[in-house]
Amino acid sequence: MRMPSPKQTLAKAEMDMTPMIDMTFQLIAFFMVLLNFAETEQDARIKLPSSELAKPPEVALESPLVLQLTKDDKVIFGGELLPISGLGQPLSREKRFLELNGVDPKEATIVIRADGDAKTGVVQEVMQLCQENDFEIFALRAKQELAEEEP
Numbered sequence: 001m002r003m004p005s006p007k008q009t010l011a012k013a014e015m016d017m018t019p020m021i022d023m024t025f026q027l028i029a030f031f032m033v034l035l036n037f038a039e040t041e042q043d044a045r046i047k048l049p050s051s052e053l054a055k056p057p058e059v060a061l062e063s064p065l066v067l068q069l070t071k072d073d074k075v076i077f078g079g080e081l082l083p084i085s086g087l088g089q090p091l092s093r094e095k096r097f098l099e100l101n102g103v104d105p106k107e108a109t110i111v112i113r114a115d116g117d118a119k120t121g122v123v124q125e126v127m128q129l130c131q132e133n134d135f136e137i138f139a140l141r142a143k144q145e146l147a148e149e150e151p
Contacts (some may be wrong), residue, residue: 024130064109065094065135067126071117084125091133105134113141 067087068076073081077090095105110130114123127138 051107064111064139066113067112067130068113069123069126071115071116073119073122084122084129087126087129088133091130093134095135097135106136108135109137109139110135111139111141 044048066077070076070081075084075087077087082090082092094108098105098108110127112123112126123140130138
């Protein structure tokens with residue numbers, strides 16, 4: 001006579017995903033801290049002038065357009081190095097893009113990062129080209145120079 005064999009149950013192997021999810025969130029947090037979005041529009045060729053009056057913006061700008069003026073009277077816009085005379089068409093294209101997205105160009109901010117050796121008249125010429133394309137709000141960038149404490 002045979003004895004009935006006990007039923008064999010197979011244990012299901014389940015993987016604990018908690019450590020993997022935890023590591024994923026740690027990596028996301030690490031790269032968020034490492035990445036500085038404010039510097040993505042900066043070009044190393046532009047050496048900003050220093051000023052004691054310079055201060056960081058209090059709030060993030062909505063619809064900023066960054067124009068970087070080199071010391072040899074060229075403009076870096078959208079990754080392209082353009083002569084000032086060639087800036088009209090890209091500005092017109094940006095104006096149309098903003099309008100198609102329901103943004104009034106008069107509400108967009110033009111951020112001008114001019115090299116410390118750039119001529120003032122050239123900065124004014126760039127601003128005039130922007131105004132001809134209905135851009136009216138400007139922010140000029142400079143390095144913040146800490147005031148020396150008096151003894």
